[in-house]
Amino acid sequence: MLRVLMVSKACYVAEYRKKLRALVEAGDIELGLVVPPFWRFGRDVAPFEPGDDEGYRVFILPPRFNGRVHLHYYPGLGRVLAEFKPDLVHLDEEPYDLVTFHGVRLARRVGATALFFTWQNMLNPIPPPFSWFQRAVFAGVAGAIAGNPEAEQVLRRRGFTGPVAVIPQFGVDPGLFRPEPRPRSGPxxxxxxxxxxxxxxxxxxxxxxxxxxxxxxxxxxxxxxxxxxxxxxxxxxxxxxxxxxxxxxxxxxxxxxxxxxxxxxxxxxxxxxxxxxxxxxxxxxxxxxxxxxxxxxxxxxxxxxxxxxxxxxxxxxxxxxxxxxxxxxxxxxxxxxxxxxxxxxxxxxFSHRAIAEQTRRFYHRLVLSRA
The missing domain is CATH 3.40.50.2000 (Glycogen Phosphorylase B;)
Incomplete structure (x- = not known):
């Protein structure tokens, strides 16, 4: 059984967490999720949405600098790592974010393998300290997931040499998002x-x-x-x-x-x-x-x-x-x-199940490569 801890601010959205349910369905992954109780968008606040989280553990941790995409992190993450004892830490954030840098350092302390996620498909300049975070993350992880092929190309041009899987971050539930059975009228x-x-x-x-x-x-x-x-x-x-x-x-x-x-x-x-x-x-x-x-x-x-x-x-x-x-x-x-x-x-x-299966296989590949 592979123990995986995912750290993801995006998973306050209940629909996105359906991927996590699909991840544990195969029965070979024990999963934990670190997620904020809410996320700030300027003056607006998006609370954690209740959902069907059966099959994995949810650790709701308040982040420091909530709403700051590149500067937030979880002061309580070390405690969760010590309790959950993961084999793999999936940091669902960009490699130049403070939360990713912080998570990679803590994962190393408990002997866990780490990976990050990236959507970044343009070669934009990254100033310090974020360039420093990225350099340390590249050196400290076993691999990465890129949300699109161009994001993988950007990683390579930035010097990342580890394994990369191209998998979208989240999928869709074809049972919820389904066609209307009756024809519509009107304009x-x-x-x-x-x-x-x-x-x-x-x-x-x-x-x-x-x-x-x-x-x-x-x-x-x-x-x-x-x-x-x-x-x-x-x-x-x-x-x-x-x-x-x-x-x-x-x-x-x-x-x-x-x-x-x-x-x-x-x-x-x-x-x-x-x-x-x-x-x-x-x-x-x-x-x-x-x-x-x-x-x-x-x-x-x-x-x-x-x-x-x-x-x-x-x-x-x-x-x-x-x-x-x-x-x-x-x-x-x-x-x-x-x-x-x-x-x-x-x-x-793009279903949750299809994306979860690709992600599950990549998890096992990374952990086996570090064994």
Whole structure:
């Protein structure tokens, strides 16, 4: 029996912890989870969401510097390590974060193997002390999980030589995210999930919709960014659409399946920035699991995640974006075909069970290599 302790701030979300249930189903892993009681997002607080955590232990530890992604850490982690006695410590954070550096040092003290996770798919400069943290982490771990192929390439270019598995951080539950069994009526509904900011391509989407003829409605889950000037620009573009849009605000994870089942297409028109591009596109997988085709830009991992379950257009190509949406609006058969392909892909590649199985195998590989 392999004893694994995962340290993950993201696992305050109950839906994400379904991967942990899948990890222990094989019966060869005894799992513990260190997670905060809540996580701060500026002035907002996201509490730990109750869920079905049977089969593994949950250690709720308050982090120091809660809300600081790169600077938080758990003062009580050493006590948990001494109690749980893991063979492997899975630090579900970037290698340049303080929490990862702290966790690797403590794991070494108790003789445990360690690994980290990374989404970072751009070779951005890392200043001290974070570059120092990364150097120590690279030297102290047995391996790493990269959320996408470009993240693995970035690790190699930064000098990491250990084993790397390319596995998304979390999957989707195809039983919860499933297609609507009955056909819907009403206008063609175009969905957008995320902040209405330039990096998410909100301006491109609104421009594309402004020139789209036919009976349609744009439905948005999310809110505005923090830049007042950008908000004014987005609001002006929304007014150009007349009454053909609805802004629903942010949704909890449990509300998302119903939203996806209410739309005909999800649009992910992301824009590559100087320091950021799409690293996965979880909303793509969720929509596809619900049988909804996706139209996305070719930013970062969007094309790879969409796969056969949608249409990819070049970044910034408003006419191409509008044309892809129009094509799906006018062709229900194509929507059904892409919806079925996306659903099949989501279940096979991106389910919690599929991701957990890949992760479980990598755990055993790392521990055996250190034996």
């Amino acid at each position: 063609f509904r175009v969905g957008f999930v995320g902040r209405l900011v330039p990096e998410k391509g909100a301006d491109w989407l609104l421009e594309a919709m402004a020139g789209l003829e036919g009976d349609w409605e744009l439905v948005i889950v999310g809110g505005f960014g923090s830049d007042p000037a950008v908000r004014r620009q987005i609001e002006a573009r929304l007014r150009e659409l007349g009454g053909r849009w609805r802004l629903l605000g942010p949704f909890a994870s449990g509300q998302m399946p119903e939203f996806y089942r209410s739309i005909d297409v999800l649009v992910v028109p992301s824009r590559t920035g100087r320091r950021w591009k799409e690293q996965f596109g979880r909303v793509i997988v969720e929509a596809q699991a619900c049988g909804v085709p996706v139209v996305g830009s070719d930013s970062g991992e969007v094309p790879r995640t969409i796969g056969d379950g949608g249409i990819v257009v070049p970044e910034g190509d408003v006419l191409g974006l509008r044309g892809a949406i129009r094509r799906l609006m006018l062709d229900p058969t194509l929507r059904q075909i892409l919806g079925r392909l996306g659903r099949s892909q989501a279940a096979a590649r």
